[in-house]
Amino acid sequence: MIERHLLNLRARGSISCQEEAAIRATVTGCRQVRPHEIIVRSHVRLDSCTLLLSGLATQLKDLRDGRRQMTALHVPGDFMDLHGLTLKRLDHDVLALSRCAVATAPHARILELIDAFPRLARIYWSATSLDAAVHREWELSLGRRNALERMAHLFCELHARLGVVGLVEDEGYECHLTQAELSECLGLTAVHVNRTLMHLRESGLLEFRKCRVRIRDMERLRAIADFDPGYLYLDRRPW
Amino acid sequence: MIERHLLNLRARGSISCQEEAAIRATVTGCRQVRPHEIIVRSHVRLDSCTLLLSGLATQLKDLRDGRRQMTALHVPGDFMDLHGLTLKRLDHDVLALSRCAVATAPHARILELIDAFPRLARIYWSATSLDAAVHREWELSLGRRNALERMAHLFCELHARLGVVGLVEDEGYECHLTQAELSECLGLTAVHVNRTLMHLRESGLLEFRKCRVRIRDMERLRAIADFDPGYLYLDRRPW
């Protein structure tokens, strides 16, 4: 089930057989997590990283008065707290949105891994930089795109990222988010998400029902979102 | 003038004399940049990193129709495109807000540096992860804080970050931002920034005149912003 992680890495650069084997040996154990369960808690000292094998998870930050904002979504194949390797604690919770399968990689083992395969150090560093690039695009969305554009953009992003790990079929994909959760991604209220979703549906752009997204008109959706996948760095870098 | 960079690093962990010397040997050349000049252009292949020595700079992303959002501010001592080391190009421009002095460090030299001092690899990796943490906090601001809270939060952040590099005196600091530029940080319009700024001033919280911020009531400002500096990871990690 670590395959999706390898797909993720290989979408951005090559991974040798030896490297693959070493990665497989580093990521161990697989546990199931229930929806809404906290996978990694903020502010506690970390000594391992957590890989999402299946399901959907998120990074959540909150304000004292209860307002909450998701700062990222994690799809299968993502290390959700690779930045914990260097920072040693998180500034946000990691939360399961659906039923999830996760595996862990002790920091000590990862350090051995990148010590043995220095290219992997660069590749994982690159992965954390990529996370930052996604954050930047979300900042652009939250700061400057309106509700419709923002939502369109998120669905384009998920389409691209899930495509990489083989989870898109006929322009549709599973997306275990309630409208309330979607609103916490988008910096909107649940009510407005509902209305915006209806607008997308009625315009024949996309449908979102029963945790499944079905894109009806990709071209128009991208135009509305002003979606340019460049920030996902899906070109194989020349390492 | 690389001192501020060392202050930045040392605020989060120790740096030995040898490491300091090696860093000094890696960062070379110092050039002056005029306000509004692009320091690093997006989408072009990079082979060096740029360190801000003095002045204020920003990361800027834009939409096709001209709407723009700043995704980060850089203060003296920050590497502004360390993520370019692994990603090899940027998904945003880096722009001077004031007159800036910048130095460069060729990727090749940085790779030699972290090869010779593996601890520095971890420290610089950590620095890029920290950038991501700041992005996350901005996502929270843009998504969930209102104009007043958002602005208060930004000024608290700058106070903390400039404090680290010795650029705060009597709760005040230089901040070469016009109200229009501030609005591009905060996801607001310039007009609304103006009114919010007046509100802060009239409430005796802070003044922002002639590119200088003077904090009048830090405690109340922090309370409004719900500012918790944890996300800046200003505790020395046990490496």
Next chain:
DNA sequence: CGAGCAGTTGAAAGAGCTCAAAACTAGTGG
């Protein structure tokens, strides 16, 4: 069958935006 979410709908309020113009400020050149 009832409890409890998730989604839907309506009406009213409000935060922030748009457009436009006036008031300052600072730099430039005569």
Next chain:
DNA sequence: CCACTAGTTTTGAGCTCTTTCAACTGCTCG
């Protein structure tokens, strides 16, 4: 030293997107 220009800040008024609050529907599951 003053006039002139350009950029920035301030102010006003109207508007709109999004929120708030509240109720209602439908579905799932014990």
